[in-house]
Amino acid sequence: MKFDAIIIGTGQAGPSLAASLAKNGYKVAIIEKGHLGGTCVNVGCTPTKAYVASARRAFIAKNSTALGVEVNGSIAVNLKTIKARKDKIIADSRTGLNKMFTSNENITLVKGKARFLDNHSVEVNGKTYEADKFYINVGGKPRIPEGFEGVNYLTNESILELEEIPDHLIIVGGGYIGLEFGQMFRRFGSKVSILDRGDHLLKKEDPEFGKAIADIFKDEGIEVRLNSDCISAKKSGDEIEVSINCKEGSPTIKGSHLLLATGRIPNTRDLGLENTDVSLDEKGYIWVTNELQTSAPNIWALGDCNGEGAFTHTAYNDFQIVNSHLFEDKKRKLSDRFTCYAAFIDPPLARVGMNASDIEKAGIKARVATRPMAKIARAKEMGETQGMLKIYIEAKTEKILGATFLGTGADEYIHTIIDQMYARQPYTVIRDAVHIHPTVSELIPTMLENIKSLE
Numbered sequence: 001m002k003f004d005a006i007i008i009g010t011g012q013a014g015p016s017l018a019a020s021l022a023k024n025g026y027k028v029a030i031i032e033k034g035h036l037g038g039t040c041v042n043v044g045c046t047p048t049k050a051y052v053a054s055a056r057r058a059f060i061a062k063n064s065t066a067l068g069v070e071v072n073g074s075i076a077v078n079l080k081t082i083k084a085r086k087d088k089i090i091a092d093s094r095t096g097l098n099k100m101f102t103s104n105e106n107i108t109l110v111k112g113k114a115r116f117l118d119n120h121s122v123e124v125n126g127k128t129y130e131a132d133k134f135y136i137n138v139g140g141k142p143r144i145p146e147g148f149e150g151v152n153y154l155t156n157e158s159i160l161e162l163e164e165i166p167d168h169l170i171i172v173g174g175g176y177i178g179l180e181f182g183q184m185f186r187r188f189g190s191k192v193s194i195l196d197r198g199d200h201l202l203k204k205e206d207p208e209f210g211k212a213i214a215d216i217f218k219d220e221g222i223e224v225r226l227n228s229d230c231i232s233a234k235k236s237g238d239e240i241e242v243s244i245n246c247k248e249g250s251p252t253i254k255g256s257h258l259l260l261a262t263g264r265i266p267n268t269r270d271l272g273l274e275n276t277d278v279s280l281d282e283k284g285y286i287w288v289t290n291e292l293q294t295s296a297p298n299i300w301a302l303g304d305c306n307g308e309g310a311f312t313h314t315a316y317n318d319f320q321i322v323n324s325h326l327f328e329d330k331k332r333k334l335s336d337r338f339t340c341y342a343a344f345i346d347p348p349l350a351r352v353g354m355n356a357s358d359i360e361k362a363g364i365k366a367r368v369a370t371r372p373m374a375k376i377a378r379a380k381e382m383g384e385t386q387g388m389l390k391i392y393i394e395a396k397t398e399k400i401l402g403a404t405f406l407g408t409g410a411d412e413y414i415h416t417i418i419d420q421m422y423a424r425q426p427y428t429v430i431r432d433a434v435h436i437h438p439t440v441s442e443l444i445p446t447m448l449e450n451i452k453s454l455e
């Protein structure tokens, strides 16, 4: 069968692109080997944030005595109900996508795994599909280190199928996935141990943020072991025993369940790309131009598989970039985008742009503004004073280089900084703005009155 365009994957870029191509008269096929919606909808953002919400309710119910709220009765967490609520949210999204594809006469949904035969054709379930243009949106999957083959480990996918709360959940990896699941399952009632080979949690952040998170987690009763390289695991009776290469602490740890949260790899190795002119880097990410074109001129790559972002908003922005070159005057580019994201722990960590080590590597002369949450009236009133705010400013241009916020509501008010960076205005615009009292945001202008040289 021949189409104007074929999209592989129904993640965070493919469906919007299919709708736009179809609206502009293209005959489009969109191919999906798994559930419609990809990682974010089925095993990523949506289910984890639904679980985070349940975990926070449980935590608040158990920890509000200091605010004068006493719960005189037991608080039970029902993982079956939590899972059923999550499954319903996911089912609604999948249904919406299915309706969108099947009700559009210009879109053909093909269920199955696509494999390129050459630059202009793919094979799915023994049938050949040809097109002038291809858009690859195949996403990624968990990276499983060697040494764990002999045990029944969990990933971000299988942990979301549990219906009983684990007694003792060991988590290998102190990145976003490890931290979000770790705090969530601790709040559900599991004993939780998080192990990471690095010397601080969230290795991409300034070390002080990882240290502050480790303290918050330890206060909640989570065991955090750093400088701990987990090399293998084996069955030990009913338990799983993990062997650790470490200088301090026991070289083994036993638990009822093991979650591997050791990073992700792109779904590009079994896509038949060797039959095309598409080039991959050494980690398997697809090489793309600033406009997301691959080294084959009729093939584009969007989302996690191009290695230029690892988030839903970056995948969606990839759609916007490609779409702007297809159908809009305002041509967008990858290089216009500032990196931004949040870790949805409690309190959340939110980040945009550069951190201290990025600034040092770039040799930029910078200044910094900081404020602990403990010095913010609204945080005190809420009884949520953990964390701190940090903003970096370029000395020469007075423009904001980046910010990291750890604190209650940080995933929302980081956008004050993100928008200022996109406006490409000096930091003095926010410094001189009047914000609403009492909010955490109101202290952002105040902290910018006190900027210091970055040592």
Ligand SMILES: Cc1cc2nc3c(=O)[nH]c(=O)nc-3n(C[C@H](O)[C@H](O)[C@H](O)COP(=O)(O)OP(=O)(O)OC[C@H]3O[C@@H](n4cnc5c(N)ncnc54)[C@H](O)[C@@H]3O)c2cc1C
Pocket (backbone or CB within 6 Å): 008, 009, 010, 011, 012, 013, 014, 031, 032, 033, 034, 035, 036, 037, 038, 039, 040, 041, 043, 044, 045, 046, 048, 049, 112, 113, 114, 115, 137, 138, 139, 140, 156, 177, 267, 270, 271, 302, 303, 304, 305, 309, 310, 311, 312, 313, 315, 344
């Ligand atoms: C636990 C977890 C939590 C996350 N939380 C957040 C969050 O809070 N915020 C955030 O921004 N990001 C989050 N992410 C990241 C986010 O989910 C991804 O960045 C996003 O889903 C990437 O979308 P994508 O379009 O690149 O691909 P995906 O969503 O991965 O979709 C790719 C699709 O392609 C299909 N596919 C692959 N190969 C083929 C083939 N050969 N043939 C046919 N189909 C194929 C797959 O089945 C899949 O459906 C989270 C990720 C995880 C794992």
Ligand SMILES: NC(=O)c1ccc[n+]([C@@H]2O[C@H](COP(=O)([O-])OP(=O)(O)OC[C@H]3O[C@@H](n4cnc5c(N)ncnc54)[C@H](O)[C@@H]3O)[C@@H](O)[C@H]2O)c1
Pocket (backbone or CB within 6 Å): 145, 172, 173, 174, 175, 176, 177, 178, 180, 195, 196, 197, 198, 202, 203, 228, 229, 230, 231, 261, 262, 263, 264, 309, 310, 311, 341, 342, 343, 344
């Ligand atoms: N809130 C969000 O936006 C969100 C949430 C979850 C996941 N995600 C996405 O998923 C991606 C992957 O997340 P992740 O947490 O799996 O990866 P990550 O790369 O952020 O963290 C993995 C951690 O595992 C450690 N590690 C790896 N192997 C180890 C071993 N053998 N022993 C001990 N430690 C080991 C690494 O040192 C690292 O700190 C992220 O890049 C992000 O794009 C996003």
